Amino acid sequence: MHIVTFTRSTPDTAARLTVDADGSVSQGDAAMVVNPWDEYSLEESIAQAEGQGGTATVIAIGPEVHEEALRQALAMGANEALRMDDPALATTDSIGWATVAAAAVRRLDDIDLVIFGKEAVDTGSDQHQIQTARYLGWPFIGAVSRILELDAAGGRLRVERSLEQGRQVLDCRLPAVISVLKDINEPRYPSFMGIRRASRASIPLWSLADLEVTLPKPLTQRLKLEEPPQRLAEAELLSGSPAEQAGALIERLEKEQVL
């Protein structure tokens, strides 16, 4: 069994992000971390591969900064790491990203399952996941909260999804693409031995030429990036006895149509 996970380095979610005059985003001296949602997909792919004696491969698409995320994945226990990079990727959108992702999976040839984290925390995007599945021609299941059965030999996958309405159990054929939620597992820490192995690992770099693909024309274009307007919060202290304060609070909440 061979599972692929995609990951990327994103600014620490505690970073104070600012949009500069030229529209670029600054994160100060905040560290880059593994996209937090990917910690769950990495954990799941490593645990499933460990459980079944398979292989977990992790792929990043983009510049060298993403090697940090790949090394973290190796330190957690991923078996292989690959990075796809090309100057042309700098100006592409999710369609271009998915083209490369699908090409990488095809080139690996023996992939049973692709697992994504819920979304990329920096871009807030998840459409690249569905687009990757579409390019591969594989089924896609999002919001997976549990893998109930993964039978690579029989080509069968059974998962539980967590939806607003409740839980849903789905069967699908393999190979497939899924994205997972936080409830699926408790991500492990990288081990000290893993950190050493990862820091000394050589990570292969594949170009678009290696993948034998050309990027499609972007379908979306970013026109402008600006900081959200500052929220002007107002606070009011209610006075009176606890009963009076509770009454005033209910009245106010009804007026604001919260209740």
Place this chain on the structure above:
Amino acid sequence: MDLELGEERLQAQRMVRDFVEREVGPHIAAWDREQRMAPSLLPRMGELGILGICLPTRYGGQGYDYLTLGLVCEELERMDTSLRVIMSVHMGLNSLALLQWANDEQKRRLLTPQALGEQIGAFCLTEPGAGSDVAALRSTARRDRDVYILNGEKMWISLATRADNFLVVARHDPDAGATQGLSAFMVTRDMAGVTTGDIHGKLGIRAGSTGWVAMQDVAVPIENRLGEEGEGFKIAMSSLDNGRYTVASGATGLIHACLDASLRYARERRSFDQPIGQHQLVKQKLAHMQQWYDCSRLLWLQAGWLKNRGQRNTRETGLAKWYATDHSVKAALEAVQLHGAYGFSDEFPVERYLRNSKGATIYEGTSEIHQLMQADYALGLRQDRPLRCELPAWDEDFWLGDDIAP
């Protein structure tokens, strides 16, 4: 001096930070308030490899170097002093003493389970009547054929009620000189006559275990004697070179915590229509904390670098310990002051930092003892003589090799 830490060490530090932020941070204020050491803490630190971080893989350790040990201690005490104390006694004072002084059989038998975190080590030097004056200790070790019979009481022992193995210094020869008559022994909890208890009502480090160890006619087999008869004082002093190193790097982490909390508050809290960080006297406090952090860090890094090279570092380690611990108290005082009335409440962590900071200016050499030592080095009154067993230099081939030690 090479101060390039490299990605491998920094990643190890980040892993420890993730662990304490995720698994300790949400609970530490409650543990401190309840004066309770969480039972899951030691097994979890063992499972993650933290308890064997700088020991050779052939003994079950993680194979990292002494600088990484310092980084780990910085990160642990940035969360809470009680976490770093674990490393000071289990690793600094006990396991590294075994690495330095134990014979091969003892390393396999005693060091390996500690490196794996399956057993916890502690260090028993201080007694009710003997602290800075080590030579005044009264515990005895009477030789009786193949065993030593130990009697006495050890006080202010970190992990007293949690540890499995106690490195005990006791007097084997009452007629020999004050220091020459001391020997070191590994006493295990399962030996008949060993009893332990915790001390409550401490000013700080309330989430940690500190207590006493009493020994009544404890028969310790000769194979549990560390080093030769009469080497107890040298073993104790060399252990302190390693324990003090973890205290220095840990106190540096405590200064970091004070700075972090103060920066956060200085940005959020407003007075006179501006964040308090805009006021000059608040800036002065922040500048001092940054200065103390950087100086403390450079001092322990210097000591760690010397350890990695296998060079004697008693003076440099002592200086780092004295400077970092004294300044961690100052940083915590300033952090409380900067937080105003909120600093006086356990709603913010800085009051815990202040309570925690004080102990380290007393244990492992009071600040006064360290000043005397530094003055004596400067005056040429004190010189370090070579030891029969030195702490081995960090050697990657040996630390990561998996063959059995010769």
